[in-house]
Amino acid sequence: MGFATFAQTLVDRITKVREARRQRNLSAAELGRLLAERNVSPTELGRTIAGLADVGGVVSGITSTDEGRLAVDVDVIRRRREAVAELRELVLNPATTEAEIQKMIGRRYWIFGGHYTGVLDRRNAVPLDQHDIPLVCADRSIHIVELKRPGHQLVKPHRNHLIVSNEVHEAVGQCMNYIRALDELGAGLETLHRNELGVVYDYRRVKGTVVIGHPELCATDSVAGEQIEQTIRSYNAHLSRVQVLTYAELVDSAERALQFEAEEH
Structure with missing residues (x-):
């Protein structure tokens, strides 16, 4: 299909949609569904919507169709995915501060799971x-996340074993x-x-998570990343309402949540 034919096809579709709305007295939502079903180009769709009074209704109509929702x-x-990639790059820099990570995450609560x-x-x-x-x-309960630097040490040697670092202990104590x-x-x-702000939250039995350090920034010739993960896992096993999470675990979990595989039949 040549460009002229393609352009004319788009014009014809927009014209037909507008004429159908005029003749059938379609609501804004119905128009949105019709636009989505006719595969109008994003540019023409945007121009059409911009010229309407009930933009919200049109958008609602578009998203009510399978094509629109998709x-x-x-x-x-x-x-x-772009946000997670940005977070991964940020936490691999040992100089990154807590404030920078907090600003990047902002209100992206989904990074922490479903x-x-x-917030x-x-x-x-x-x-x-x-x-x-x-x-x-x-359930309207609260979960406190305490952010620490990705460059913090996670473990230290103690006799013939590894234990979590002072930074981890202090962060957990702060969260407690x-x-x-x-x-x-x-x-x-x-x-x-509830009475003064009109918000209802359940503050009983709050839990917390400390996000600190990155194994790739802490691993050495004598301490492997796997040993760091095992040490933190052992430490978490003795905690009740607070858990310690590394930035590697946080980012990996967020990435896995955005990976979709075909269902097996």
């Missing part, structure tokens, strides 16, 4: 404390203090925030 899903996955539905608007929900990323779980404060003040905060 296009939206593909775009979301693409942007999320258990979460958002608290208030990082200082508890007096004296400021949480890096207070995640909201599906956050949890203790919410245990003590949670009931009052829940009532205060």
Whole structure:
């Protein structure tokens, strides 16, 4: 198909869609579905939508079709993969600060998994404390994420074995203090925030995650990455409401969540 024929085909489709809407008195949502089903090009589709009053209704109509939903899903996955790639590059730099990582993650709660539905608007929900990323779980409970530098040491030798580093111990202690404060003040905060702010969260039995270090930045000739992972796994086995996660685990998990394989029949 030559360019002239292709262009004329697009014009004809747009004209037919507009005429159909005029004759059938289509709603904005119905027009959106019709545009999606007729495979109108993104450029022409954008121009058509921009000229309408009820843009939200048209978008709703487009996303109500299988084709529209697929296009939206593909775009979301693409942007999320780009964000994960950016995070991976950031955490492989030993000079990266906690503030830089926090800014990059922002409100991308999905990086931490499918258990979460958002991020608290208030990082200082508890007096004296400021949480890096207070995640909201599906049941409205809270999960505190404490971010540390990816360049922090994760393990150190102790006698004939490895144990987690002082940086890991201190970060876990910090997260435990956050949890203790919410245990003590949670009931009052829940009532205060519901009555004064109109938000309802469950502050009882909060859990936490410390994200710290990267095995690739800590591994040496005498300490392999696998040994670091085993040491942290052993340490986590003795914890209850706090877990330690490396940036390698966080990024790998986020990447796996965005990989889709064909279903087996």
